[in-house]
Amino acid sequence: MKTSPSAQTSIEIPPTAGFPLVSQGEGAKIAARDVNVFYGDKQALRNIALDIKPNEVTAFIGPSGCGKSTFLRCLNRMNDIIDGCRVTGSINLDEEDIYHRRIDVVQLRARIGMVFQKPNPFPKSIYENVAYGPRIHGLARNKTDLDEIVQTSLERAGLLGEVKDRMDQPGTGLSGGQQQRLCIARAIAVNPEVILMDEPCSALDPIATAKIEELIDELRQNYTIVIVTHSMQQAARVSQRTAFFHLGNLVECNDTEQIFTNPQHKLTQGYITGRFG
Amino acid sequence: MATVDETMDTRSAQAARAAQAGRSQIAETVNAGLGRRYRSERRFRAYGVLAIVLALSMLATLFVTIISKGYTAFWQNSLNFEVALPADVIDPQGTRDPKVLASANYLGLVRDALQAQFPEVDSRQERRALFAMLSDSAPYDLQDAVLDNPGAIGGTIKVRVSLDDDFDMLAKGHINADLPQDQRRLTDVQVAWFQSLEQRGMVEAHFNTALFTNGDSRQAESAGILGAVVGSLFVVAVTLALSFPIGVATAVYLEEFAPKNRFTDLIEVNINNLAAVPSIVFGLLGLAVFLQFFGLPRSAPLVGGLVLTLMTLPTIIIASRAALKSVPPSIREAALGLGASKLQMILHHVLPLAMPGMLTGTIIGMAQALGESAPLLMIGMVAFVVDIPNGPLDPATVLPVQIFLWADSPERAFVERTSAAIMVLLAFLVFMNAAAVWLRKRFERRW
Ligand SMILES: Nc1ncnc2c1ncn2[C@@H]1O[C@H](COP(=O)(O)OP(=O)(O)OP(=O)(O)O)[C@@H](O)[C@H]1O
Ligand SMILES: [Mg+2]
Numbered sequence: 128m129k130t131s132p133s134a135q136t137s138i139e140i141p142p143t144a145g146f147p148l149v150s151q152g153e154g155a156k157i158a159a160r161d162v163n164v165f166y167g168d169k170q171a172l173r174n175i176a177l178d179i180k181p182n183e184v185t186a187f188i189g190p191s192g193c194g195k196s197t198f199l200r201c202l203n204r205m206n207d208i209i210d211g212c213r214v215t216g217s218i219n220l221d222e223e224d225i226y227h228r229r230i231d232v233v234q235l236r237a238r239i240g241m242v243f244q245k246p247n248p249f250p251k252s253i254y255e256n257v258a259y260g261p262r263i264h265g266l267a268r269n270k271t272d273l274d275e276i277v278q279t280s281l282e283r284a285g286l287l288g289e290v291k292d293r294m295d296q297p298g299t300g301l302s303g304g305q306q307q308r309l310c311i312a313r314a315i316a317v318n319p320e321v322i323l324m325d326e327p328c329s330a331l332d333p334i335a336t337a338k339i340e341e342l343i344d345e346l347r348q349n350y351t352i353v354i355v356t357h358s359m360q361q362a363a364r365v366s367q368r369t370a371f372f373h374l375g376n377l378v379e380c381n382d383t384e385q386i387f388t389n390p391q392h393k394l395t396q397g398y399i400t401g402r403f404g
Numbered sequence: 405m406a407t408v409d410e411t412m413d414t415r416s417a418q419a420a421r422a423a424q425a426g427r428s429q430i431a432e433t434v435n436a437g438l439g440r441r442y443r444s445e446r447r448f449r450a451y452g453v454l455a456i457v458l459a460l461s462m463l464a465t466l467f468v469t470i471i472s473k474g475y476t477a478f479w480q481n482s483l484n485f486e487v488a489l490p491a492d493v494i495d496p497q498g499t500r501d502p503k504v505l506a507s508a509n510y511l512g513l514v515r516d517a518l519q520a521q522f523p524e525v526d527s528r529q530e531r532r533a534l535f536a537m538l539s540d541s542a543p544y545d546l547q548d549a550v551l552d553n554p555g556a557i558g559g560t561i562k563v564r565v566s567l568d569d570d571f572d573m574l575a576k577g578h579i580n581a582d583l584p585q586d587q588r589r590l591t592d593v594q595v596a597w598f599q600s601l602e603q604r605g606m607v608e609a610h611f612n613t614a615l616f617t618n619g620d621s622r623q624a625e626s627a628g629i630l631g632a633v634v635g636s637l638f639v640v641a642v643t644l645a646l647s648f649p650i651g652v653a654t655a656v657y658l659e660e661f662a663p664k665n666r667f668t669d670l671i672e673v674n675i676n677n678l679a680a681v682p683s684i685v686f687g688l689l690g691l692a693v694f695l696q697f698f699g700l701p702r703s704a705p706l707v708g709g710l711v712l713t714l715m716t717l718p719t720i721i722i723a724s725r726a727a728l729k730s731v732p733p734s735i736r737e738a739a740l741g742l743g744a745s746k747l748q749m750i751l752h753h754v755l756p757l758a759m760p761g762m763l764t765g766t767i768i769g770m771a772q773a774l775g776e777s778a779p780l781l782m783i784g785m786v787a788f789v790v791d792i793p794n795g796p797l798d799p800a801t802v803l804p805v806q807i808f809l810w811a812d813s814p815e816r817a818f819v820e821r822t823s824a825a826i827m828v829l830l831a832f833l834v835f836m837n838a839a840a841v842w843l844r845k846r847f848e849r850r851w
Contacts, residue, residue, distance in 0.1 A: 203741065205737065205740065205741060208736075208737075208740060210664060233743050233744070233745050234743070235743075236740065236741060236742065236743035237742075237743035240741065240742070241737075241741040243734065243737060243738070243741070245734060247732075247734035247735060247737065247738040248738075249735065249738060249739070249753060250735070250757065259739075259742065259744075259752070260742040260743065263742070263743065263744050263745075263748055263752075264743060310738070313738075313742065314741075314742070317742060317743060
């Protein structure tokens with residue numbers, strides 16, 4: 128990074144510039160206020176205020192290193208496991224601060240599932256991969272229940288047809304796109320309320336990408352989805368709302384259509400038209 | 405406009421030409437350097453091959469010397485002849501009570517039988533020289549035969565009795581009969597007697613079972629490694645039972661749970677240092693702590709195991725931590741992201757993936773422990789122990805110490821037994837390493 132800290136702060140962006148914020152709690156599934164994240168002494172996010180509405184797909188876009196993944200990981204407290212990472216401010220899930228002492232991360236992560244940028248199936252069978260979440264949370268009373276959950280999860284992830292006669296084969300033996308869908312099936316098997324996806328299609332070919340986008344659109348009916356993506360087209364295709372990040376700031380957040388047709392901020396405009404980024 | 409276009413054109417053409425020229429120059433430079441690069445690669449490979457050849461030839465030398473010195477230890481020569489069993493000597497009352505039978509004078513009987521082969525020997529000195537042919541355990545061989553077969557009392561019995569180790573060496577050719585008498589351990593008469601026994605077919609070579617079924621002995625012909633093997637097994641069992649769980653638990657705690665601060669850094673540095681501490685120091689520590697402070701018994705495999713646990717723990721901890729570190733973070737994130745608790749993540753995903761590495765480290769540690777002698781000398785496991793230990797608290801010795809003890813003995817028979825014991829120790833080590841490879845393969849086969 129050549130940009131000096133002073134150059135970073137010189138971009139003056141009021142935290143909620145140019146777009147209306149739903150007031151806290153009102154219809155929002157997740158509401159973040161004044162979120163600052165530090166890696167050691169380095170600040171990665173500044174004063175983020177953002178609402179994520181239920182049953183919508185929210186897309187995070189922005190140039191590399193702007194803090195999209197960092198913010199996404201704040202939402203299910205995956206940043207807790209990074210040494211030296213500090214989060215301030217408040218993030219509410221259904222009006223409950225997820226950084227409150229009383230909140231149990233294990234339970235939180237059962238409610239907010241995550242799909243990672245790189246497919247990371249467990250080195251176990253396909254069945255075990257999907258069954259793991261329900262098993263540790265005790266969601267299935269017996270084997271038939273569990274079978275049922277595994278079947279429906281794979282079905283909804285659009286993978287069942289391809290794997291139904293090799294459920295006992297290793298999940299790591301699938302193709303990249305199949306692995307990513309397996310990870311999605313694994314995430315929805317716990318029946319979370321929110322699914323966070325960090326560039327889920329970055330390693331996939333257009334066909335697999337199309338399948339996953341279709342899947343995201345379907346999942347929207349039952350889940351709240353947050354997706355990080357580098358593809359403007361993808362953001363435009365799958366999301367209802369889009370948030371644009373730049374150098375640790377949330378520059379603009381609005382309906383996707385608004386962002387792509389009538390961006391309020393010139394940084395946003397520059398980015399979506401490909402003039403920088 | 406046109407002029408601008410033209411200048412642009414010529415400019416780009418110039419640039420293209422310059423690039424062309426630059427490229428051919430680059431190709432030349434690369435070509436010039438190629439020969440040197442390939443030569444250095446060939447030289448490097450030659451060094452590698454040379455190193456391997458050197459290492460292999462040293463290994464071969466080691467095996468050849470040990471095996472050539474020791475292979476004869478696996479068989480042994482005994483006297484096989486008729487012994488008269490007069491009833492009035494063995495069982496005067498005719499009760500056939502095993503107690504009475506056991507207390508008869510078998511020494512006299514074997515000696516008489518040997519004497520009967522050489523009636524011309526009668527002076528006391530000559531008789532002493534003749535009887536030197538018999539091992540101290542010869543009377544017991546006869547006793548066992550009689551107790552097994554009491555019906556032979558009153559007649560004769562064909563029995564195999566142990567030869568003294570010097571005569572065994574003579575039979576195996578390790579004592580040169582052609583040397584002048586003052587340069588070997590046996591006199592000319594003794595050699596002549598033995599050769600005449602050989603001609604009469606009374607010297608029989610057989611597998612040396614004593615080597616594998618006896619404990620240590622001052623008599624080479626009845627010295628065996630069983631006591632040391634059992635001692636080694638007890639020591640390794642104690643070491644394994646303590647060091648594997650403690651080592652793995654320590655590694656898991658340090659790697660997964662411990663906060664990263666000055667204190668844990670200090671612990672880490674110290675563990676790495678401990679791995680480099682000479683093993684004899686652990687022996688001194690064991691002597692001071694386990695024997696003098698806790699008052700545990702001397703020479704006991706339990707204490708040996710405790711000392712070797714201290715010695716192998718750093719190895720196991722370092723190997724286990726490396727294995728834990730090598731588990732990809734994506735797997736951890738996947739588990740945590742699903743809502744697994746930290747312990748579930750470790751038990752379900754991290755440990756199974758780290759297990760092959762941990763087992764390899766542990767087996768290397770165990771192999772180290774099995775071959776270790778210095779710290780055990782410090783806690784008294786160097787004692788001369790004849791009995792086979794029955795438990796980890798009985799006095800015992802271990803294979804490497806047994807080898808050390810035998811290597812110290814001047815008799816030629818102990819030289820070959822030393823080599824034989826080394827072969828057994830190496831066999832154990834090869835077996836353990838094979839087990840390590842097998843375990844690693846087995847656990848890794850879960851993709
Ligand atoms: N574990 C970490 N330790 C220190 N700094 C980090 C860490 N993770 C991220 N950062 C820094 O925080 C900033 C934001 O990183 P983040 O991964 O959130 O970017 P991103 O927007 O997801 O980028 P990309 O699109 O390339 O994935 C970057 O400057 C990065 O260097
Ligand atoms: Mg990222």
